[in-house]
Amino acid sequence: MNQSFIRASLEQGAPSGAALLFPSGGQAAFWRRVGTADDYAAMVAEIKSEGSRLLEEPIPELRYSLFKLFETTGNRLAYERLYFEKRRRLNTMTFLALLEPDDERYREALHDAIWSICNEYTWCLPAHLRGSTETDGEQAFAVDSPEWSRRERGTSIDLFSAETGFALAEILCLLGSELPPLLRSRMTEEIVQRLFKPYLRQGPFGWETVDNNWAAVCAGSVASAALLLLDDSRRLAEIVEKALVTMEHYLSGFGDDGACLEGIGYWNYGFGYFVYFADLLERRTRGRLDLFRTDDARGGKIRQIALFQQKAYLDGDTTVNFSDSAQHYPVQIGLSHYLAARYPETAPPPNAMRAPYTDDHCSRWAHAFRNLLWFDPQKNGGSWADGDYYLPHAQWLVSRCTTAAGRFGFAAKAGHNGEPHNHNDIGQFILTGDGKVFLSDLGSGEYTADYFGPGRYGFDCNGSQGHSVPIVDGAHQSAGTSHAAREVTASTGEREDGLRFEMADAYDLPYLASLERQLVWRKLDTPVLELEDAYRFTSMPTSIVERIVSRIKPAVEANVVTLQSEAGLRLAIAYDAQALRPNVQCRTMNDHYGAETDWYAIDFAVLEPRLDTRVRLTFRFE
Incomplete structure (x- = not known):
């Protein structure tokens, strides 16, 4: 799949923005339904409960004394707990600002969370920065400005920097003009500087050719952010082409049986981000670039990967937890329902198995948002079949x-x-x-x-x-x-x-x-x-x-x-x-x-x- 075909598909496709997420229109109607329908009541209650807690807490400060712990002692948890708590705040205040747009408390808390994240020295975790350095510069630019080839920042891209950029891009699309102009400009600048520019100018990164979750999460997040924000078809095609190559490496890590050797947790992680990217790519190109098509070997393998979830549980949320996998793991209900709609032989899990809002200790926006966006009350499954x-x-x-x-x-x-x-x-x-x-x-x-x-x-x-x-x-x-x-x-x-x-x-x-x-x-x-x-x-x-x-x-x-x-x-x-x-x-x-x-x-x-x-x-x- 060459860049000219990718670029032509993008040019003939849909525009960037929130319409990609709500193809039938009516974002406002969606949030009203989430806020009022009984089917969403438990999810919304979890978000509101977390919002009440977070409003009473200060924004975590990612102090240098915590940042250096990994290098000095090998400890990751002290820094990461605060890092992920800040992402939880970003997610929660975004949802509440959309669900209760008249409540000034949530808007102010969201603005402060965005500003704080934009101010972070790095979006990467210290454990992923060994041997790297960060420098800074002064120039800021719009998302499609030719100026963004000028500033050198030496920025690394890891799992969580890519996820953070994807989250901010999606939040920027969802809230649009509801955000202050300075915040919109700042979010755009940071996404360009921390994701798009290093991806195109400072690679290749090691994860671009690995066959595990890093490939799907990093490439999928960067390319998804680009699909949501970029209108420059040349730069967008360049990013999408690189991401598609990395996705082939990711898929090569699976056999024809579709099994994820890292376990169901990493299946949710890596394959989840593959699906999020593939869905946005299909929508942005109006179906011309469809990774879910089943008339070739790749599509057949992706189908088998989608079926892995129902083979990876022994009873309820008890998993086949070989490798670094948890013994009990609730499902990402949005991803599960999306795959059940794509592949009829995919068994939807019971809604009682869905992961609660606070279950993900990494507070991944993409999972949390799609657990609302893709949730289908009609797909409530039964217990795993024998x-x-x-x-x-x-x-x-x-x-x-x-x-x-x-x-x-x-x-x-x-x-x-x-x-x-x-x-x-x-x-x-x-x-x-x-x-x-x-x-x-x-x-x-x-x-x-x-x-x-x-x-x-x-x-x-x-x-x-x-x-x-x-x-x-x-x-x-x-x-x-x-x-x-x-x-x-x-x-x-x-x-x-x-x-x-x-x-x-x-x-x-x-x-x-x-x-x-x-x-x-x-x-x-x-x-x-x-x-x-x-x-x-x-x-x-x-x-x-x-x-x-x-x-x-x-x-x-x-x-x-x-x-x-x-x-x-x-x-x-x-x-x-x-x-x-x-x-x-x-x-x-x-x-x-x-x-x-x-x-x-x-x-x-x-x-x-x-x-x-x-x-x-x-x-x-x-």
């Missing part, structure tokens, strides 16, 4: 089943240890019953400098020591794409699912000739999971430990270890007491929000390791 899915690219097996005893879920993965947001977790599995997670994936921990540095796999949630996988001669799994499962076979059926794979390559142990893991999920009235690990060594091992991970405190009894939910459902882990000795350790980790949480390592030590050793564990719900 289903069995094997995703061959990801090598995930996912099963949901309902029996007389309740609802149950099982997920397991093979894969490799060089995945995005990688955890060393070949062989990991999750087991749920009636919404309770009995066998857990610890998900994501607190993001710090070391979390993404040399010490990454010392964090239990990232290293194999925090997963339900073997520890062989004291060795844990190693990182890298060469540490991968091989000979993977999967099966799904009405009564039984299975996953079998060779995982010896996960360990740097040359004398471990083979380690074959087999998981069989029997969907009986009270389901049973059977695990068998078959080891073959070329020299005698000294220890083999089968580790099982849970957040439920276990009880050790003769021949069985039990885990019990508050509701009384019990999971019994049966083992051969003549061959295995169980031991339970309570360990702690800092979760993604910095809170210390407990988890339990249930270790079954092989009493007499041999050159050929076979271990069996049976997990039975009771």
